[in-house]
Amino acid sequence: MPPKSATTVRQRRIARKLRAWRIDRGRTLDQVGSQLRWSESKLSRIERAESGVGPAEIIALATILGVDDAERDRLVQIARVSSTGHDLWGPYGPESLRGEFKDFVEDEAEAVQVRTVESTLITGLLQTAEYAEALVRAWDPGAAEEVLAQRRQLRQQRQARLDAPEPLKLHTILYEPTMTVPIGGNAVMRRQLEHLVERSEAPNITIQLLPLSVGAFPGIGASYHLIDFTEGCAGAAYVEALQDGTYYEDEDELSAYTLAFDHVRKLALDPAESVRRISEIGESLA
Template sequence: MAKTTRPSVRQRRVARTLRRWRKERDAGTLQDVAGQLHWPHAKLSRFETATYPAGPAEIIALATIYGVEDEERDRVVKLAVEALDDPGFWRDYGPDTVPTYLTDYLETEAEATAVRNLEALLIPGLLQTAAYTDALVRAWLRTPDEQLVEERRHLRQQRQARLDHPEDPLHLHAVVHESALLQAVGGVDTMAEQLDHLVSKAQQPHITLQVLPVELGPYPGFGASYHLLDFGDGDVAAVYLENLDDGWFIEDEPSIEAYTLNFERVSELALDTEASARRIAEIRRDRT
């Protein structure tokens, strides 16, 4: 088997699940399990590390050995098939709009059932208005490019559409530092529209919006921004971090637990949802 290109997020989730099955059920070493299937142990190793994607037949064979319930087995088979067959809406854009590092995030967000987002300086992308997004993109570009501004706005709107899905909306819990609400992004009218939009979206039952007030001072993880993505199927969440021109996932369990605990702590320190809505309304009244 030849090595494939960089494994997708879905393929890594399948690999992580196969590894978890073997360890949680004390099924033995790679050699032990591979021997039962008359496979070379290197084959199973490739499946568990996503060096080579496991197909439905291999997943079913492993699930049978491990005694995995049919429902869980079928979920992983479905995930493996989708990893090969579903290119994702972001594939319609060029590398200037969707750089390589962002592809992984978009794929993961599309699979997630819930997103927890801490933002220190910006309005969360899933809650940005078109005008706010346009102003940010224009500020980041070295040279004017209105086509790129339009493409990035459209991409963001496609992501946001999951919040409005009539049957299975993405759940969002955003904690935003008050300084993000005070930034003059795009001017007075743009910020007025953005603040109104936040109050409106926060009324939806699957969206929780909290504000970290400036009077709080330093808090755990002060200045950090990150995303925690949950899959709702018992799979380990992923943490996504981003800097000026790159982004990456943290997938080891101790780090995920640390970020999860941090989010819980800042959520406890932030204003509750009603007080947050009042704070946003006050800023809207006083500064726009």
């Protein structure tokens, strides 16, 4: 695959899906290319996101491979949006939305589900305004007010998907220390934990707490996000770091993070017990 800077996240997603269509049906590059009168190298470049592909090519491939109309049309729509160059996130400068975090945010906006494991902080989609503000000001004390305003707006725009007509599903696993770090002070943390309890009532939000008593667990110390375009099937993963993060699309990497998530999910308290424990911790923050 070429450097990520050479393609957009949507183009890479289209390429992966086209390759998956072909492989799932047991067809070779040569077989499909011959039917379409394309060279094998042309199809190979398309599947590696080295060549652009539009709705006409997607429809042709879907027809040859017997892809159902609904699945075909979803990919055609992604290609149409990609070709317009329309960027929902254009208003945000690099101080608010940089590098591979932008890839993550773009995919999150089109995902059906996001699964996260958080070792240190409450996941961004469930942060209160006060908690997020305390984080931003501690993280970047010298940030201009314009940047702070952009970050507030970005958080609100991302969180709005949880309450959209077709809401994003969120399954977050929070390590117990995320509940006890007094971000913004006890009052802010207490309100943050109350917010988690309130949001857990939404049918599209699942919150699990991973207790300290489990000891070591897969991925301990890491915080990561799995982005699912088909529920339960990761299409990408984002691992947080100091300035930006690392965005993974390779199948082997995705398998490793998916396996780690599944292990941690089984170690964590069930959702009902998690909410009870979160409430207890919140009540202790007098």
